[in-house]
Amino acid sequence: MTPQQIAERATTEPRWIRWTLIALALAFLALFVGLPLAAVFVSALSKGWAVYFAAITEPVAWAAIKLTLLTAAIAVPLNLVFGVAAAWAIAKFEFRGKQVLITLIDLPFSVSPVVSGLIYVLIFGLQGWLGPWLQDHDITIIFAVPGIVLATVFVTFPFVARELIPLMIAQGTEEEEAALTLGASGWQTFWRVTVPNIKWGLLYGVILCNARAMGEFGAVSVVSGHIRGLTNTMTLHVEILYNEYQTAAAFAVASLLTLLALVTLAAKSAVEWRVRQQLKAARHSHDEDLLT
Amino acid sequence: MTTVSEELRNVAPEKLAVEGVSKTFRTQRGHVHALDNVSLNVREGEFVCLVGPSGCGKSTLLSIIAGLESTDSGQVLADGKPVTGPGRERMVMFQESALFPWLDVLGNVLFGLKLKPNLTGKERREVALFYLKLVGLENFIHANIHELSGGMKQRVALARALAPNPRVLLMDEPFAALDALTREQLYGDIQRIWAERKKTIIFVTHNVREAVCLGDRVVLFSPHPGRIQEKFEIKLPRPRDINSVDLAKYSTEITRALKRHLKPETTEVAE
Numbered sequence: 001m002t003p004q005q006i007a008e009r010a011t012t013e014p015r016w017i018r019w020t021l022i023a024l025a026l027a028f029l030a031l032f033v034g035l036p037l038a039a040v041f042v043s044a045l046s047k048g049w050a051v052y053f054a055a056i057t058e059p060v061a062w063a064a065i066k067l068t069l070l071t072a073a074i075a076v077p078l079n080l081v082f083g084v085a086a087a088w089a090i091a092k093f094e095f096r097g098k099q100v101l102i103t104l105i106d107l108p109f110s111v112s113p114v115v116s117g118l119i120y121v122l123i124f125g126l127q128g129w130l131g132p133w134l135q136d137h138d139i140t141i142i143f144a145v146p147g148i149v150l151a152t153v154f155v156t157f158p159f160v161a162r163e164l165i166p167l168m169i170a171q172g173t174e175e176e177e178a179a180l181t182l183g184a185s186g187w188q189t190f191w192r193v194t195v196p197n198i199k200w201g202l203l204y205g206v207i208l209c210n211a212r213a214m215g216e217f218g219a220v221s222v223v224s225g226h227i228r229g230l231t232n233t234m235t236l237h238v239e240i241l242y243n244e245y246q247t248a249a250a251f252a253v254a255s256l257l258t259l260l261a262l263v264t265l266a267a268k269s270a271v272e273w274r275v276r277q278q279l280k281a282a283r284h285s286h287d288e289d290l291l292t
Numbered sequence: 293m294t295t296v297s298e299e300l301r302n303v304a305p306e307k308l309a310v311e312g313v314s315k316t317f318r319t320q321r322g323h324v325h326a327l328d329n330v331s332l333n334v335r336e337g338e339f340v341c342l343v344g345p346s347g348c349g350k351s352t353l354l355s356i357i358a359g360l361e362s363t364d365s366g367q368v369l370a371d372g373k374p375v376t377g378p379g380r381e382r383m384v385m386f387q388e389s390a391l392f393p394w395l396d397v398l399g400n401v402l403f404g405l406k407l408k409p410n411l412t413g414k415e416r417r418e419v420a421l422f423y424l425k426l427v428g429l430e431n432f433i434h435a436n437i438h439e440l441s442g443g444m445k446q447r448v449a450l451a452r453a454l455a456p457n458p459r460v461l462l463m464d465e466p467f468a469a470l471d472a473l474t475r476e477q478l479y480g481d482i483q484r485i486w487a488e489r490k491k492t493i494i495f496v497t498h499n500v501r502e503a504v505c506l507g508d509r510v511v512l513f514s515p516h517p518g519r520i521q522e523k524f525e526i527k528l529p530r531p532r533d534i535n536s537v538d539l540a541k542y543s544t545e546i547t548r549a550l551k552r553h554l555k556p557e558t559t560e561v562a563e
């Protein structure tokens with residue numbers, strides 16, 4: 001019997017059950033994912049392309065887009081460096097408090113974004129711990145761009161680290177050691193061995209991190225103060241427009257975020273495949289080592 | 293003030309001097325006393341084979357000589373200077389081939405050469421191709437590492453280690469995964485490279501015959517804790533044929549010594 005025949009045997013349900021299940025799943029998907037997705041674009045274009053472009057290019061919307069891009073441009077590289085450093089430490093060294101560090105990295109995933117935002121208000125806000133000191137030195141963080149960036153960095157910092165830790169643990173240190181004995185310096189080893197080794201996992205983490213950084217609403221909403229043209233990100237701008245019953249404009253900006261999501265999904269699936277190959281290869285070569 | 297022995301060392305420094313090295317690994321499951329007061333001197337141009345059962349600390353000793361692992365006590369001198377870290381003058385060929393899977397075969401061999409200054413790209417390529425030919429992989433230079441068999445990977449690793457022309461080669465069971473025919477061919481090659489290029493080689497193996505065939509000296513290890521038990525001078529003319537009768541006599545003697553030093557349950561050394 002070929003493996004395929006075995007697989008066919010294993011699924012003994014009658015054909016109609018299989019088809020019903022598939023149809024159900026598809027219908028569900030269409031209703032809860034496909035329909036809203038289409039609705040975003042239909043609503044965005046309900047008053048024609050002219051209104052659509054006006055909504056996007058209007059100065060306040062444009063400011064929101066720029067702020068979102070700026071936030072992501074700061075948060076993503078920061079978390080890239082942090083993620084690589086944390087994953088490196090966890091995968092390659094034994095030290096006290098390693099488990100605590102791993103748990104802490106997950107904190108932003110487990111805490112509600114609103115709470116994340118509030119934490120920053122509590123620390124940096126006028127009434128916060130550092131508030132008086134900051135005011136004396138003329139530094140505003142809350143209800144200003146720095147607060148938005150800080151909150152976004154916090155919310156998105158697990159993505160890169162989470163992605164890299166299992167990959168780096170599976171890969172071990174043999175290749176780095178080989179490079180060192182071949183005469184590479186620590187720096188050369190990092191760039192020529194570690195980075196190529198993790199690049200797909202890194203890219204995957206960066207894509208997810210970026211999507212979240214641009215799409216974050218809760219934490220940013222708390223620290224932003226919703227000052228139009230100054231501290232509104234795209235997500236916040238959508239909410240304001242919507243609350244003002246400017247539905248077409250709200251959906252126009254929302255459609256940009258939706259497009260971002262679609263691009264992210266496509267890139268994610270492409271990279272995901274490469275990461276799986278790499279993990280498999282790393283595990284595989286390790287299994288081989290164990291066998292020999 | 294210098295003592296007589298220091299004076300002598302200054303006159304004729306050992307290529308490698310392992311002096312009273314001990315190493316204990318501490319893990320959650322307890323302590324492993326991997327090496328206990330191991331001393332070994334290796335002359336310039338000498339070929340030393342380390343033989344011993346699994347887990348007796350051979351790889352650990354090699355890592356320490358390479359500078360990849362620290363000692364608990366004792367030290368390693370290379371050309372009279374203490375080893376503090378890895379470097380290209382002491383090249384390691386690892387037990388697991390540790391190739392770079394994102395590079396092809398040629399890229400792996402070029403890796404060490406690219407780190408060497410004063411070579412043109414063309415020269416690097418020529419050197420890499422020379423060594424790939426030596427290990428019989430000239431038709432696989434652009435192959436993916438994933439596509440290679442275990443033996444082929446070991447040959448790439450050998451070429452990669454030889455290409456930067458190190459003075460000292462530390463080889464950890466490099467031929468364990470090879471078929472007998474390729475292995476015999478590589479015995480010849482490695483002896484030739486060693487003699488022509490005046491390399492100092494430390495070679496770890498489980499195979500006593502292999503050790504006798506290659507080594508000027510065979511050093512016997514025993515486990516728990518890892519210690520040097522005996523050292524044998526192999527006074528056979530070169531190049532040696534692994535199937536010769538004289539060689540078999542030596543290997544019988546050494547195998548017998550090995551069994552003497554071992555507890556019965558740990559004998560898994562092939563003759």
Ligand SMILES: Nc1ncnc2c1ncn2[C@@H]1O[C@H](COP(=O)(O)OP(=O)(O)OP(=O)(O)O)[C@@H](O)[C@H]1O
Nearest residue numbers: 317318319324326345346347348349350351352353
């Ligand atoms: N990084 C490590 N952490 C903990 N224990 C280790 C480590 N490396 C080696 N050991 C232990 O030290 C002992 C010696 O290991 P080593 O790899 O040097 O043995 P070996 O002689 O090379 O064995 P083999 O012939 O099977 O390769 C073993 O008991 C091993 O479990």
Ligand SMILES: [Mg+2]
Nearest residue numbers: 350351387464
């Ligand atoms: Mg070993």
